[in-house]
Amino acid sequence: MTLLQLDDVSVTYRTADGPVPAVRGVSLDLEAGSTLGVAGESGSGKSTVAATVLRLNPASSTVTGRVLLDGEDVLKMSFGQLRAVRWAEASIVFQGALHSLNPLQKIGRQVAEPVLLHGQADTRRGAEAMARELLGQVGLPPRLASSYPHQLSGGQKQRVMIAMALACGPRLIIADEPTTALDVMVQAQVLDLLTGLVRDLGVGLVVISHDLSVLGTTCDRLAVMYAGRVVEEGPSADVLARARHPYTRALSAAYPTIGDPAARFSPRGLPGDPPWPGDLPAGCPFHPRCPEAVDVCRTEDVRLRLAAPGHQAACVHVAAEVAT
Amino acid sequence: MSARAVRRARRRAALGRFWASFRRERAGLVGLAVLAVFVLLALTAPLLFSPDQLKVTEATGDVLAPPTAGFPLGTDESGRSVLALVVWGTRVSLLVGVAATVISMAIGTFVGISSGHYRGVPGSVLERLTDWFLVIPFLPLAIALATVLGSSLLNVIVVIGVTSWPGTARLVRAQTLSVEARPYLERARVLGGGHWHQMSRHVLPNVMPLVLANTTLTVAIAILSETTLSFLGLGDPFRVSWGSMLDSAFSTGAISAGAWWYLLPPGLCVVAVVLAFTLVGRAMENVLDPRER
Amino acid sequence: MTLAPADVAPQEPSAAARSGRGRGGLASYAGRRLLSGVGTMFFVLVFNFFLFRLLPGDPIALYTRGRNMDRDQLRELRRNLNQPIGTQFIDYLRNPFSSGVDSTQFSRPVWDVIGDYVWPTVVLLSTATVLSAVIGIAIGIRGGWKRGSTFDRTSTGITLTLYAMPEFWLGMVLLILFSTGIGPFPGIFPSGGTITPGLDPWSLKGILDQLWHLALPAATLTLAYLAEYALVMRSSLVDETRQDYLVTARAKGLMDKLVRRRHAVPNALLPTITLVFLNIGFVVSGAITVETVFSWPGLGLLSYEAIRGPDVPLLQAIFLLFSLAVVVANIVADVVVAAVDPRVRT
Numbered sequence: 001m002t003l004l005q006l007d008d009v010s011v012t013y014r015t016a017d018g019p020v021p022a023v024r025g026v027s028l029d030l031e032a033g034s035t036l037g038v039a040g041e042s043g044s045g046k047s048t049v050a051a052t053v054l055r056l057n058p059a060s061s062t063v064t065g066r067v068l069l070d071g072e073d074v075l076k077m078s079f080g081q082l083r084a085v086r087w088a089e090a091s092i093v094f095q096g097a098l099h100s101l102n103p104l105q106k107i108g109r110q111v112a113e114p115v116l117l118h119g120q121a122d123t124r125r126g127a128e129a130m131a132r133e134l135l136g137q138v139g140l141p142p143r144l145a146s147s148y149p150h151q152l153s154g155g156q157k158q159r160v161m162i163a164m165a166l167a168c169g170p171r172l173i174i175a176d177e178p179t180t181a182l183d184v185m186v187q188a189q190v191l192d193l194l195t196g197l198v199r200d201l202g203v204g205l206v207v208i209s210h211d212l213s214v215l216g217t218t219c220d221r222l223a224v225m226y227a228g229r230v231v232e233e234g235p236s237a238d239v240l241a242r243a244r245h246p247y248t249r250a251l252s253a254a255y256p257t258i259g260d261p262a263a264r265f266s267p268r269g270l271p272g273d274p275p276w277p278g279d280l281p282a283g284c285p286f287h288p289r290c291p292e293a294v295d296v297c298r299t300e301d302v303r304l305r306l307a308a309p310g311h312q313a314a315c316v317h318v319a320a321e322v323a324t
Numbered sequence: 325m326s327a328r329a330v331r332r333a334r335r336r337a338a339l340g341r342f343w344a345s346f347r348r349e350r351a352g353l354v355g356l357a358v359l360a361v362f363v364l365l366a367l368t369a370p371l372l373f374s375p376d377q378l379k380v381t382e383a384t385g386d387v388l389a390p391p392t393a394g395f396p397l398g399t400d401e402s403g404r405s406v407l408a409l410v411v412w413g414t415r416v417s418l419l420v421g422v423a424a425t426v427i428s429m430a431i432g433t434f435v436g437i438s439s440g441h442y443r444g445v446p447g448s449v450l451e452r453l454t455d456w457f458l459v460i461p462f463l464p465l466a467i468a469l470a471t472v473l474g475s476s477l478l479n480v481i482v483v484i485g486v487t488s489w490p491g492t493a494r495l496v497r498a499q500t501l502s503v504e505a506r507p508y509l510e511r512a513r514v515l516g517g518g519h520w521h522q523m524s525r526h527v528l529p530n531v532m533p534l535v536l537a538n539t540t541l542t543v544a545i546a547i548l549s550e551t552t553l554s555f556l557g558l559g560d561p562f563r564v565s566w567g568s569m570l571d572s573a574f575s576t577g578a579i580s581a582g583a584w585w586y587l588l589p590p591g592l593c594v595v596a597v598v599l600a601f602t603l604v605g606r607a608m609e610n611v612l613d614p615r616e617r
Numbered sequence: 618m619t620l621a622p623a624d625v626a627p628q629e630p631s632a633a634a635r636s637g638r639g640r641g642g643l644a645s646y647a648g649r650r651l652l653s654g655v656g657t658m659f660f661v662l663v664f665n666f667f668l669f670r671l672l673p674g675d676p677i678a679l680y681t682r683g684r685n686m687d688r689d690q691l692r693e694l695r696r697n698l699n700q701p702i703g704t705q706f707i708d709y710l711r712n713p714f715s716s717g718v719d720s721t722q723f724s725r726p727v728w729d730v731i732g733d734y735v736w737p738t739v740v741l742l743s744t745a746t747v748l749s750a751v752i753g754i755a756i757g758i759r760g761g762w763k764r765g766s767t768f769d770r771t772s773t774g775i776t777l778t779l780y781a782m783p784e785f786w787l788g789m790v791l792l793i794l795f796s797t798g799i800g801p802f803p804g805i806f807p808s809g810g811t812i813t814p815g816l817d818p819w820s821l822k823g824i825l826d827q828l829w830h831l832a833l834p835a836a837t838l839t840l841a842y843l844a845e846y847a848l849v850m851r852s853s854l855v856d857e858t859r860q861d862y863l864v865t866a867r868a869k870g871l872m873d874k875l876v877r878r879r880h881a882v883p884n885a886l887l888p889t890i891t892l893v894f895l896n897i898g899f900v901v902s903g904a905i906t907v908e909t910v911f912s913w914p915g916l917g918l919l920s921y922e923a924i925r926g927p928d929v930p931l932l933q934a935i936f937l938l939f940s941l942a943v944v945v946a947n948i949v950a951d952v953v954v955a956a957v958d959p960r961v962r963t
Contacts, residue, residue, distance in 0.1 A: 054868055086870035094868075099861045102880050103960060114869040148959045164865075456660045461943050463902030464936045467920065468668055471927045544781070551783050552906060556924060570786060574910065579792050580808065582799045591786035598781035 002068070003204040004030040004053065004090075004172055009065035011048050011057060020278040022048045024228040025065075032171060035198055035205040037215030037236060039251065040225035041274045046208045049225075050176045053206075054086050069172065087114045090172035091165040093158075095180060100161060101149040107160055108132065108145025114167045134163040138193060155186035162193060173197070174206040179214050191218050212251055216240050224248045227275050227285035230304065234311030244313035246290045284316070292317060345611040352607020358600035362593075366414040373408035378564055380404065388576075388583045398585035400569070401576040409564050410589045416565035417597065420481050421547035427485025428546070429492055429539055436496025437523050437531065441504065451497065457490040463552065470558040477560040484549045488542060495538055499531045533612050540605035544598045551594050566590035646962055647952045654948040661940040665933060666706060727934045731916065737811055738915030742904055744831065745838035750893050753843035754886070757850025761885070762877050764855055773851070776844040784841035785906035791833050792910065806833050809912030834911040838903055842896065849892050854885040887958055894950030901939050
């Protein structure tokens with residue numbers, strides 16, 4: 001059975017200036033033991049998608065669609081069921097380098113908290129012992145358990161977040177920007193850690209990032225989001241090397257290939273900025289910045305179309321329609 | 325356009341934007357309206373009630389009489405109209421509140437910017453001084469000063485101004501430090517801007533908005549302080565203020581006599597004005613630092 | 618799949634060294650804070666000295682204003698004040714608490730007089746501080762967690778209004794409503810003093826009687842102070858609700874109540890704790906006026922009487938006492954925060 005299935009999920013925020021559609025009709029699949037990367041710039045809605053899997057959206061938002069975790073719809077669960085599912089079935093690795101850890105509590109206690117909560121250990125002592133073990137699994141010295149967050153470096157905090165995410169043995173892990181704000185060397189270590197988890201424990205992994213190079217190396221499949229929609233989706237090697245959507249092409253072209261003389265001269269980057277979700281242009285949301293826009297792009301929005309086996313893109317230049 | 329004209333146009337545009345945002349703060353607008361009413365009362369007091377009504381010798385009403393048609397808020401212990409006293413009292417309270425705040429803001433801003441700007445010994449001496457002054461509790465200090473200086477309107481203003489500058493100084497210092505960390509200040513320094521130029525042209529305009537928001541809150545506290553000092557008998561003995569009315573009410577036994585009309589109006593006026601200033605101040609803070617949405 | 622520890626070592630800050638020194642860190646921080654507090658206390662002493670001597674006017678007139686002092690006292694005073702300021706200062710430093718000096722009003726040593734009036738103030742202020750902190754913080758937490766709710770909007774309105782009230786006026790209003798009693802309000806509380814004369818203060822009846830006398834003044838100060846605590850707690854909790862670690866806590870499956878209690882509130886309490894102690898300055902001011910209104914025989918009332926004199930030696934001593942109390946409160950505030958917040962200790 002598919003581990004995670006998002007089915008036409010939309011998330012709208014209520015703001016003082018009116019409703020803002022952060023996510024519009026996103027559908028994604030993930031099998032156990034595989035990795036899905038979700039790429040996009042800020043404002044594309046990718047972090048909102050992550051939050052939606054565990055129903056962590058703010059109270060002022062409306063969520064529609066289905067989020068099936070092992071066949072059960074998270075959006076329809078009671079609070080009790082939801083709290084049980086959170087962390088035990090699926091967990092999120094937040095950006096630890098920021099303020100995702102309580103500054104007043106010791107690390108060990110914070111990692112032990114879900115362990116106790118979900119009954120993986122019965123006593124405080126047992127939970128803290130498990131916490132130290134988890135820290136060891138992510139390559140941190142167990143004595144760090146008695147330190148406070150401000151005493152750790154960014155890389156260490158990110159590993160703590162990973163250890164914490166593993167605490168209850170979840171089947172699905174979502175890593176939201178796991179490498180942002182980290183040095184390149186540390187980035188590599190964190191990514192190795194995550195892919196190792198998939199290999200050894202058979203968990204499903206969703207990695208969210210604005211950094212295509214990160215996603216290209218770690219993920220089996222890749223989905224690119226723009227203005228709240230998935231605009232391209234397929235095997236990551238395919239999506240990067242043979243991108244069918246102009247946005248994806250521009251994104252991957254923005255990362256130069258060192259040693260390739262042709263890359264030094266090709267134009268890079270896109271003019272303009274991603275649209276503000278509350279103020280989307282008519283037709284295809286990408287058309288104002290698209291080098292291949294034609295007349296119909298201004299009036300008609302495009303849904304995902306099959307470009308090659310297992311590879312879809314939402315562009316009018318892709319020939320076939322997706323059979324729904 | 326000349327540089328000055330550009331600056332002025334930009335300031336006017338900023339002011340317009342500020343007012344547009346402020347208009348959306350309902351509580352702030354209510355506060356502003358209340359303040360307008362009181363300012364109007366203060367300005368028109370002589371027209372509404374002749375100064376003779378304040379003279380004990382010219383009092384025509386009964387002593388401590390409840391409200392009647394002729395005396396809508398009753399009379400005080402000398403037979404004067406409480407309504408007349410309250411309206412005239414507006415002048416002293418507003419005047420002292422604003423004047424003391426001006427002094428306090430002037431000293432506080434100067435000390436705050438200087439202590440934030442000058443590194444090394446002068447800066448830290450000023451910082452220490454501010455912290456030390458903050459430690460000294462307000463009322464005992466005010467009492468001490470007022471006792472020594474004597475009771476007059478000017479002295480009350482001076483006492484309150486001199487005792488409340490440290491709060492402003494601390495706030496201004498924190499703002500100065502954050503402004504000075506910005507890169508364009510470094511550019512100004514490299515281009516040869518002297519201390520005075522940096523402080524007045526760059527730091528001050530950036531610090532002013534938050535300082536102004538703080539000013540309204542300082543006025544609120546200054547009015548409360550004036551009321552307290554007058555209540556304790558340290559205000560100007562020749563002028564009627566809300567605090568002095570409460571002092572008279574207290575010492576002439578209005579409480580045990582049940583003379584609520586003497587007790588409630590001055591206090592309610594203080595609450596109204598202080599609350600109005602506080603609402604305006606909070607609204608200004610919301611507009612300038614819109615995190616609390 | 619573990620990473621070799623060698624991969625980890627280069628980035629480690631001296632977490633080991635620091636985590637070991639946790640306890641010692643607090644004691645050394647407290648020590649450092651006490652030392653700087655001594656500096657502040659010295660400043661207060663110096664300030665206290667010069668305040669009454671360097672201000673305009675004839676110092677003799679200041680000391681004797683409105684009072685008739687006998688010849689000997691006047692002569693003694695004039696001799697003291699005619700000495701060069703340096704000598705006076707040294708004398709002062711040797712005996713900063715002027716333990717031998719007599720109050721001009723009571724003709725007894727100043728500190729004797731103060732000793733008689735201290736206890737009622739301590740009782741009143743500690744009751745009011747504890748009650749106002751507990752109630753104010755509770756209101757602030759509830760309002761801040763459910764921002765915009767009916768409770769929040771009502772409580773913010775009420776606390777803002779309380780904040781705008783002169784505390785002595787509130788006291789007078791409570792007196793007129795519940796002591797004198799007008800209209801439908803019952804006049805059941807006493808109008809002043811700590812105890813009905815003639816009762817044994819340690820008997821059950823005496824204790825109840827004292828509580829009955831304490832009720833209105835304590836209520837006045839409690840209402841006056843809780844406003845600020847509620848407002849600060851609320852705004853600090855609202856700031857806290859934006860923090861990322863709360864999302865982490867919720868994602869772990871914690872109930873809303875636990876997220877609030879275990880994670881948000883402890884962090885949000887930090888600025889409030891500081892404020893409770895720093896507020897001692899205003900607590901003191903409140904005591905002066907409220908004790909006057911309720912004829913509560915404490916230091917506040919004593920100050921009021923001293924102003925009427927003016928009884929300068931007494932005022933000087935009270936001023937010193939209040940200032941030192943605030944200095945101590947500030948030090949305690951910093952140490953308490955350091956005990957709770959590990960980031961301050963390093």
